[in-house]
Amino acid sequence: MEDRNSFRGFGITDEFVNRFKASKFYKVIYQEHTDEIIVGVRDSYICLYYNCDCIAKIEPSYNLTAQIDPYYTNGKYSSLTDDEMVELFSLIKQKSDERKKREKQAQQRLYIQNNNSLSSEWFCIDVEYTKSLRGKSRAEDWRFDIIAISKSKPHKIALIELKYGAGALGEPSGIRTHVKDFYSFHVQDSSCEFSFGELKQEVVSMISKLDLLGVSIPEELAEVDGNKISDSPEYYFITLNNNPAEEGKSLPKQTMSGYLFGDKRWNCQRISKLVKEEGDYFTLIHNDKTFVPKFLFSNKCLPDFTISDIINDDSYEQEIIDVSDKTEIYSKTTLQSKERTQTGNDTLFKRKCRIHQSWFREKVLKLGMGVNPRTHRAVNETEEDFLVRRQMVEDINHLTDTDASLLMNFVPSFHKEIRNALIGRYGKVPVSHDLMNDMLRSENIPWNIFVPMFQDKDAAICVLRKLTNRNNIKEITSWKIEYNPNTLGDNTAFDAFVQYRTVEGNTGIIGIEVKYTEEGYKVHKKEQERIDEPKSSYSLVTRDSHCFIETNTEQFNTREYIQIWRNHMLAISMGTEYECQYDSVTIYPSGNTHFHSANGRPGALEQYMNMLTDKGKSTFHYTSFEELFNLFDLSYNGERHKSWIDYLKARYIVDEDEIECNQHVCTSYQKDNQQHAAENIADVNPNTSQTIEVVLDGANQEWVLNLVDYSLDDMLSTSKVRARFTNDAPIASRQVSTEKYYSLDQFKKAYNQERGSTHDNKNAAYWYFCRSVKIGDVIYLAKGPALYGYAVVKGNEVITDETTGEHSWKVEWHKYDKEIAIDANIATPFFVNLQVQKDKMIRLHKAIEKH
Numbered sequence: 001m002e003d004r005n006s007f008r009g010f011g012i013t014d015e016f017v018n019r020f021k022a023s024k025f026y027k028v029i030y031q032e033h034t035d036e037i038i039v040g041v042r043d044s045y046i047c048l049y050y051n052c053d054c055i056a057k058i059e060p061s062y063n064l065t066a067q068i069d070p071y072y073t074n075g076k077y078s079s080l081t082d083d084e085m086v087e088l089f090s091l092i093k094q095k096s097d098e099r100k101k102r103e104k105q106a107q108q109r110l111y112i113q114n115n116n117s118l119s120s121e122w123f124c125i126d127v128e129y130t131k132s133l134r135g136k137s138r139a140e141d142w143r144f145d146i147i148a149i150s151k152s153k154p155h156k157i158a159l160i161e162l163k164y165g166a167g168a169l170g171e172p173s174g175i176r177t178h179v180k181d182f183y184s185f186h187v188q189d190s191s192c193e194f195s196f197g198e199l200k201q202e203v204v205s206m207i208s209k210l211d212l213l214g215v216s217i218p219e220e221l222a223e224v225d226g227n228k229i230s231d232s233p234e235y236y237f238i239t240l241n242n243n244p245a246e247e248g249k250s251l252p253k254q255t256m257s258g259y260l261f262g263d264k265r266w267n268c269q270r271i272s273k274l275v276k277e278e279g280d281y282f283t284l285i286h287n288d289k290t291f292v293p294k295f296l297f298s299n300k301c302l303p304d305f306t307i308s309d310i311i312n313d314d315s316y317e318q319e320i321i322d323v324s325d326k327t328e329i330y331s332k333t334t335l336q337s338k339e340r341t342q343t344g345n346d347t348l349f350k351r352k353c354r355i356h357q358s359w360f361r362e363k364v365l366k367l368g369m370g371v372n373p374r375t376h377r378a379v380n381e382t383e384e385d386f387l388v389r390r391q392m393v394e395d396i397n398h399l400t401d402t403d404a405s406l407l408m409n410f411v412p413s414f415h416k417e418i419r420n421a422l423i424g425r426y427g428k429v430p431v432s433h434d435l436m437n438d439m440l441r442s443e444n445i446p447w448n449i450f451v452p453m454f455q456d457k458d459a460a461i462c463v464l465r466k467l468t469n470r471n472n473i474k475e476i477t478s479w480k481i482e483y484n485p486n487t488l489g490d491n492t493a494f495d496a497f498v499q500y501r502t503v504e505g506n507t508g509i510i511g512i513e514v515k516y517t518e519e520g521y522k523v524h525k526k527e528q529e530r531i532d533e534p535k536s537s538y539s540l541v542t543r544d545s546h547c548f549i550e551t552n553t554e555q556f557n558t559r560e561y562i563q564i565w566r567n568h569m570l571a572i573s574m575g576t577e578y579e580c581q582y583d584s585v586t587i588y589p590s591g592n593t594h595f596h597s598a599n600g601r602p603g604a605l606e607q608y609m610n611m612l613t614d615k616g617k618s619t620f621h622y623t624s625f626e627e628l629f630n631l632f633d634l635s636y637n638g639e640r641h642k643s644w645i646d647y648l649k650a651r652y653i654v655d656e657d658e659i660e661c662n663q664h665v666c667t668s669y670q671k672d673n674q675q676h677a678a679e680n681i682a683d684v685n686p687n688t689s690q691t692i693e694v695v696l697d698g699a700n701q702e703w704v705l706n707l708v709d710y711s712l713d714d715m716l717s718t719s720k721v722r723a724r725f726t727n728d729a730p731i732a733s734r735q736v737s738t739e740k741y742y743s744l745d746q747f748k749k750a751y752n753q754e755r756g757s758t759h760d761n762k763n764a765a766y767w768y769f770c771r772s773v774k775i776g777d778v779i780y781l782a783k784g785p786a787l788y789g790y791a792v793v794k795g796n797e798v799i800t801d802e803t804t805g806e807h808s809w810k811v812e813w814h815k816y817d818k819e820i821a822i823d824a825n826i827a828t829p830f831f832v833n834l835q836v837q838k839d840k841m842i843r844l845h846k847a848i849e850k851h
Contacts, residue, residue: 006043006131007043007201007202007205008041008042008043008126008202008205008206008209009041009043009202009205009206009208009209010043010044010205011043011044011045011060012041012044012046012209012212012213013060014212015060016060017209017212017213019060019064020046020058020064020213021213021214023064023082024082024083024085024086025048025056025058025064025066025082025085026213026214028082028086028089029048029056029082029085029086029089030048030214031214034112035112035116036050036093036108036112037049037050038050038052038108038111038112038127039210039213039215040054040126040127040128041126041205041206041209041210041213042057044059044060045057045058045059045060046058046213048066049108049127049128050092050093050096050108051096051097051099051101051104051105051108052101052104052105052107052108052111052127052128052145053072053096053099053101053104054069054128055068055072055092055096056068056080056085063081064081064082065079065080065081066079066080066081066082066085067079068080068085068092071095072088072091072092072095072096073088073091073092073095074091074095102164102165102241102302103162103163103164103168105302106162106164106240106241106301106302106305107127107145107146107162108127109302109305110146110162110238110240110307110310111124111127111146111310113306113307113308114148114307114308114309114310115216117308117309119308119309120151120308120309120310120312121150121151121152121309121311121312122148122149122150122151122158122309122310122311122312123148123149123150123151123217123218123221124146124147124148124310125147125148125149125203125206125207125210126144126146126147126206127145127146127147128143128145129143129144129145129146129147130143131143131194140184140185140194142181142182142184142185143181144159144160144161145160145161145162146158146160146162146310147159147160147203148160148310148311149203149207149221149224149229151218151220151221152220153220153228154228154229154230155221155224155228155229155230156229156230156233156234157196157199157200157203157229157230157233157234158233158234158235158236158310158311159182159185159233159234159235159236160236160237160238160310161178161182161236161237161238162238162239162240163175163237163238163239163240163252163256164239164240164241164301164302165239165240165241165243165245165252165301166245166249166250166251166252166255166256167245169252169255169256169259170259170272171274174259175237175256175259175260176259176260176274176278176284178237179237179260179281179284179285179293180284182235182291182293183284183285183286183288183291186235186288186290186291187288196231196232196233197226199233200226200229201226203229204224204225204226204229207221207224234294235291235292235293235294236293236294236295236296236311237293237294237295237296238296238298238310238316239252239253239256239295239296239297239298240298240300240301240305240307241299241300241301241302242297242298242299242317243299243301250268250269250270251267251297252297253266253295253297253317253319254266254267254268254269255268256295258270258271258272258275259272259274259275260275260280260281260284261275261280261281262275262276262280266319277348277351278348278351279346279351281321282323285323287323288323289322289323292320292321292322293320293321294318294319294320295318295319295320295321296311296316296317296318297316297317297318297319298313298315298316298317299315300315347517347519349517349589349591349592349593349654350440350517352591352654353440353516353517353589353591353654354396354397354440354517356654357396357397357439357440357651358396358397360439360650360651361396361397361399361439364650364651365408367399367400367403367408368400368403369396369398369399369400370398370399370400370401370403370404370437371398371400371401372397372398373433397438397439397440398433398437398438398439399436399437399438399439400437401431401437404433404436404437405429405436407419407429407436409435409436409437409438409439409444410444410447410448411448411452411644411647411648412647413452413640413643413644413647414451414452414455414640414644417451417452417455418447418448418451421447421451421481422447425480425481425482435447440516440517441516442495442514442515442516442517442518445495445514445516445652446481446482446495446496446512446514447481448647448648448651449496449514449587449628449648450479450481450496450512451481452641452644453632454476454479455641456636456638456641457475457476459632459635459636459637459641460476460635461473461474461475461476461500462634462635463628463631463632463635464476464498464500464510466631467510467583467585467621467623467628467631468510468583468585468621469618469621470502470508470581470583472502472503472504472508473500473502473508474500474501474502474503475500475501476498476499476500477499477500477501477507478498478499479496479497479498479499480494480496480497481495481496481497482494482495483496483497484570485497485570485574485577487537487570487573487574487576487577488537488538488541488566488569488570488573489537490526490527490530490537490566492566492567492569492570493570494511494512494513494567494570494571495512495513495514496511496512496514497509497510497511497512498510498512502581506580506581507578507580507581508580508581508582508583509571509574509575509578509580509581509582509583510571510582510583510584510585511567511570511571511574511582511583511584511585512584512585512586512587513563513564513567513584513585513586513587514586514587514588515586515587515588515589515592515595516588516589516592516652517592519559519592519594520558520559520560520562520594520604521559521562521563522559523557523558523559523562527562527566528557531553531554531556531557532553537569537573538553538566538569539553541569541572541573541576542556542569545569545572545576545615545616546613546615546616547568547572547612547613547615547616547619547620548611548612548613548616549611549612549613549616550611555611556611560594560604560607560608561604561607561608561611564586564604564605564608565608567584567586568584568608568616568619568620570584571583571584571619572584572619575619582619583619583620583621584619584620584621585621585622585623586605586621586622586623587622587623587624587625587628588605588622588624588625589624589625589626589652589653589654590624590625590626591654595622596622596624605622608620609622625648625652625653626653629645629648629649629653632644632645632648633645
């Protein structure tokens with residue numbers, strides 16, 4: 001079988017069929033016991049099943065014999081002639097019954113009763129279906145207890161997993177495993193070695209061979225072929241004996257819910273820890289909307305149950321699970337991943353962090369989800385559809401581009417300093433999704449920790465002395481984020497780098513590595529080459545630094561050590577080249593037990609430390625987030641830095657208990673978001689739209705405009721906007737639309753169409769949209785592509801903005817309606833959202849500017 005895939009019906013020749021039908025295997029064992037024997041078509045042989053135990057494997061030969069497990073003959077035989085099997089048949093059945101496999105017995109009864117029922121809409125064709133693909137000695141994980149086909153056209157294929165009572169629902173081989181296995185088959189497409197297309201061919205083959213073997217086949221299936229079978233299967237999880245094991249206990253349906261869902265549906269009494277640790281049903285199927293199995297529950301049970309239709313019996317209670325059914329639960333232990341989020345490969349700690357970051361975005365920052373550019377193409381999805389969806393699919397750990405440009409992935413009380421540091425590092429505010437949008441990745445952490453840390457260098461010195469045991473650190477002379485001194489000659493870089501002067505007047509350096517959810521690191525080809533090469537920088541540093549007990553580089557050639565070792569070597573090589581004292585520091589969250597000891601198992605950092613000499617140990621240090629943040633508490637004063645420390649603790653420390661939002665901390669963040677964003681108006685990224693809050697004070701008619709931390713999408717998506725676009729330019733006097741209500745998407749589309757015809761014209765006209773408001777309401781403005789400042793307006797007085805000096809806005813009142821005219825010396829449009837409460841009209845437009 002190594003040169004081809006197994007195929008049911010292959011090798012079942014007419015000659016083999018005739019010999020089988022002439023034997024007592026058929027005439028006595030099968031024909032006289034059709035109410036308890038099932039014939040299974042296999043690859044070059046057939047099986048006879050009793051209680052769904054294979055009691056005879058019959059292969060083509062001149063004199064047919066049946067291979068049998070010696071258990072069924074009290075250890076006496078492993079091969080029987082047909083006469084011997086007839087003689088021992090009662091013993092064989094007795095031994096099978098003694099196994100007391102209730103689920104197997106129910107499976108046989110369900111199969112046979114359905115096929116004996118003329119009223120059933122389905123016909124069962126196989127039990128215990130497995131598949132061995134080419135070159136594999138074991139079967140695939142996906143396997144089906146029963147395969148059935150509908151009698152009506154187009155013929156549908158039912159792939160069935162049977163459970164009997166609650167005892168078979170737990171792991172291993174419980175309902176969670178079967179859901180994963182069924183889903184793994186579901187995602188097999190035409191590019192895979194075996195998919196539903198191949199299964200259909202086998203179904204046709206099995207029906208044909210069963211008919212030849214003398215099994216009664218419904219006439220509706222006499223001429224079935226693959227073209228008459230639906231393009232996708234139906235998946236069923238059938239539970240019989242849906243009764244409590246004893247009075248007061250849960251029904252199997254309730255128990256199953258506890259293994260699959262975190263919302264206690266189906267009157268579940270208890271949620272399994274597997275749901276909390278590994279994810280719920282929606283996580284198991286990767287939130288795939290195309291996978292929609294049906295769960296059928298019947299209280300009928302052995303020994304005498306009667307079910308006349310395996311799928312449509314009246315005794316079934318049916319549950320259909322759709323991805324849209326899932327409940328959003330924003331707590332650390334039960335938050336379920338949002339649609340389309342990929343979490344299947346998460347470690348337990350990474351899953352907790354994913355949920356925590358989602359909570360932080362949703363409940364603390366109060367921001368919506370952004371698009372994940374790493375979205376994968378779905379099964380049966382066209383390339384065109386995928387490219388469109390890739391621009392739209394949201395992810396619970398991603399910020400929108402607008403929010404990312406507002407630096408919402410960074411601590412708000414230090415936005416200005418972080419922006420300046422980003423520009424200093426990249427020449428501009430970067431658009432890197434990993435850094436700016438993805439809250440789960442570790443790239444943002446060094447910026448959030450070290451930029452604020454180095455704003456108070458005296459406090460930073462106290463922290464660095466504690467981290468490195470270097471009490472001679474006197475003055476920090478420079479610091480950088482993401483720095484590669486290139487002393488190793490590879491791409492190894494420090495997440496943070498510090499250069500300092502000692503009390504003796506010498507130079508010292510510290511290289512810092514920050515870990516979050518990552519664990520081991522794959523050894524790549526170029527690194528492997530450097531490990532193998534005796535004269536490489538890796539070999540020279542390891543051999544000559546006297547920091548390592550053993551100087552064989554191969555000892556570090558593991559996922560656990562490779563990156564820790566490289567970062568340590570980078571500090572060693574830099575210290576050696578510049579002839580200064582050096583240290584390497586690794587920072588990690590204590591929940592990531594890959595790096596530190598847990599449950600009696602040493603972590604990677606402890607193990608690495610044991611490979612160092614005393615000199616090596618004096619230059620290598622590690623500490624947890626928790627220890628570092630507590631050290632900050634002892635070293636920093638002032639509200640701004642205290643707010644920063646609160647932020648770090650709330651965002652990056654993941655406790656075991658359910659998330660409880662600290663109201664004080666949340667309030668502090670929200671104040672920071674508004675206050676410090678307003679301070680940074682002049683530094684706003686010119687490639688994004690920004691927002692302004694206008695507060696109307698009914699008492700004194702004073703309007704105050706301030707930059708706030710809400711995106712345009714957040715504002716407009718919650719309400720309709722009445723929009724009117726006009727064009728007074730000579731070349732395009734048409735009116736796009738008048739007095740219509742638009743959703744955000746519709747508005748943007750209409751605006752972009754108009755913008756395409758007028759925006760590039762130097763005589764560009766104004767456009768505006770109106771909405772009734774009352775004094776005391778809030779107006780939100782967004783001006784793009786650049787925001788240049790804000791203005792304070794009181795009464796009819798015109799106040800020129802003094803924020804930037806480069807561009808100014810003129811804001812004025814008109815006597816008829818409240819109208820704001822914003823005049824800038826650039827021909828760019830803006831957005832506005834007005835929250836309506838009273839019939840006062842405010843009209844907002846961009847003034848025409850002739851060039």
